[in-house]
Amino acid sequence: TRRLLGRLRDLPAETRDGTRITLMANVELAGELDAVHQGGAEGIGLLRTEFMFMNRPDLPGEDEQVAFLRTFIERMGGLPVTIRTLDVGGDKLAVSLGLDDSPNPALGLRAIRLSLSRLDLLRTQLAAILRAGIHGPVRILLPMVGSIEELVQVRQVHDQVVADLRARGVPLADPLPPLGIMIEVPGAALCADTLARACDFFAIGTNDLIQYTLAIDRSDPSVGHLYNPLHPAVLRLIQFTVLAAGRANIPVSVCGEMAGDPRLAGVLLGLGVMSLSMSANNIPRVKHTLRRLALADARERTATMMALNDPQAISAIADTLAERRR
Ligand code: PEP
Numbered sequence: 448t449r450r451l452l453g454r455l456r457d458l459p460a461e462t463r464d465g466t467r468i469t470l471m472a473n474v475e476l477a478g479e480l481d482a483v484h485q486g487g488a489e490g491i492g493l494l495r496t497e498f499m500f501m502n503r504p505d506l507p508g509e510d511e512q513v514a515f516l517r518t519f520i521e522r523m524g525g526l527p528v529t530i531r532t533l534d535v536g537g538d539k540l541a542v543s544l545g546l547d548d549s550p551n552p553a554l555g556l557r558a559i560r561l562s563l564s565r566l567d568l569l570r571t572q573l574a575a576i577l578r579a580g581i582h583g584p585v586r587i588l589l590p591m592v593g594s595i596e597e598l599v600q601v602r603q604v605h606d607q608v609v610a611d612l613r614a615r616g617v618p619l620a621d622p623l624p625p626l627g628i629m630i631e632v633p634g635a636a637l638c639a640d641t642l643a644r645a646c647d648f649f650a651i652g653t654n655d656l657i658q659y660t661l662a663i664d665r666s667d668p669s670v671g672h673l674y675n676p677l678h679p680a681v682l683r684l685i686q687f688t689v690l691a692a693g694r695a696n697i698p699v700s701v702c703g704e705m706a707g708d709p710r711l712a713g714v715l716l717g718l719g720v721m722s723l724s725m726s727a728n729n730i731p732r733v734k735h736t737l738r739r740l741a742l743a744d745a746r747e748r749t750a751t752m753m754a755l756n757d758p759q760a761i762s763a764i765a766d767t768l769a770e771r772r773r
């Protein structure tokens with residue numbers, strides 16, 4: 448199988464009936480970039496920037512951040528790199544930010560909320576991303592957006608940062624990088640139609656979307672059996688988000704763990720998702736599965752699935768989407 452997976456790198460990611468699917472990688476460390484190339488990723492769909500802030504007493508400055516980002520952008524050689532602003536808080540704590548015991552960290556001051564309460568942090572990070580953007584195509588991604596107001600506030604800060612950089616004579620990409628949001632809060636998914644008209648792209652984060660939709664802590668093993676990516680509520684929110692993105696004519700991808708599971712990737716395709724971002728190691732397996740699928744068939748089976756309630760019946764359909772025909 449290793450040889451087979453190796454050969455897959457050079458084959459197009461397309462369904463049996465000829466629809467191209469974009470497969471991208473989720474990364475956090477530059478050390479993962481070899482695997483990204485080996486997997487044949489067509490870009491980075493999620494660059495988590497938390498690592499830079501972890502396990503240190505101080506905060507990374509603008510130049511340090513530019514240097515960190517530049518490595519990824521240059522190594523991707525012209526393929527898009529989607530850079531997410533800081534997503535600490537919740538299960539991801541950073542000493543340097545003095546984030547200690549929040550009564551309920553998953554619902555507390557985290558991600559974009561934290562950035563908006565610490566504008567110095569957000570300004571530095573946006574400036575670094577914008578500066579790095581002259582080295583290749585980048586996209587700016589905001590985590591855990593819950594309402595349009597947050598997006599509007601970030602855009603104001605973004606525009607100020609752009610003006611400041613221009614005043615400093617710093618060269619910027621033209622056009623400026625697209626500004627997109629993660630859809631991972633159920634309230635945001637339900638307002639996807641309005642949000643889609645106010646940003647440039649969506650990245651659906653199923654890890655958090657499932658956690659918040661089903662009220663299941665993604666890190667608590669005692670409720671792990673209830674963490675169900677195929678719960679009808681989750682599928683409906685994804686479908687609504689994809690339809691809203693389509694109507695507003697903005698790109699949408701999925702970058703949660705669901706995208707990297709061959710059994711679930713087929714369901715995402717059936718829901719209309721044509722761009723998947725996953726850990727690089729999963730790309731060959733997902734590509735292999737998608738190449739055996741007919742899109743029309745995936746659509747039909749997913750539609751059947753959407754009308755069901757019984758978890759076992761739903762799960763059985765997902766199995767058929769990934770079944771191995773030899
Ligand atoms: C997600 O929530 O699905 C996601 C991709 O973000 P993270 O796992 O970093 O929270």
Ligand code: MG
Nearest residue numbers: 631652654655
């Ligand atoms: Mg998330």
